Amino acid sequence: MWLERFNKQKPHSFEKATAPADAENWISHMEKIFDVMGCEDAFKTRLFFPRAEQERLKREYHYIRQTSTETTTEFMQRFHRLAGFLGAAAGTEEEQAKNFQWGLRRSTLNHLMCMSYTDVAQVANAARNYEILHEKDDEENERSNKRQRSGDRHQPTSQQSSHRSHGQHNDRHGSDKRGGSDNHRCSNNNYSDSNS
DSSP, X not given: OHHHHHHHTOOOOOOOOSSHHHHHHHHHHHHHHHHHHTOOHHHHHHHHSOHHHHHHHHHHHHTOOOOTTOOHHHHHHHHHHHHHHHGGGGOOHHHHHHHXXXXXXXXXXXXXXXXXXXXXHHHHHHHHHHHHHHHHHHHHHHHHHHHHHHHHHSOXXXXXXXXXOTTSXXXXXXXXXXXXXXXXXXXXXXXXXXXX
């Protein structure tokens, strides 16, 4: 009987939501139907998600971790989406902030552990600031390593010229401008000369 009355209201089916707004619109639609039918809140809550799905979402929320390819912003969006589905079960803003903080990548978490935050946005801002600082350090280290590797491969011009035959006008490409033979030998072990 109840199911027949419910189906006469032509409820929208809910398969998945790509954004919290999709879920909120569906919930609003269902709320209107329940109001028309006079359903109590306790009964409505049980119908929104199957219990197994509710439990799966709770587990996912409590064990959520930032992936190695996710930025803090992407992780925060995924976290908020999941917390939005859980509603009050996600906890207070401070509890959510703590859960979000512990879900960050280990390298980021290590720098934020001594701080406490009142909401997810504060944690995300601190994590983004750390990421930006860390990216600048990585870029500087990479430039430094490139300079160092470049210096290892190429000897300064003054050292190269001391290995050339004196008295000849070498064009630095291995041949004498006056038509002579190859007088250039690379002394660096990274290069091999087949004429050696």
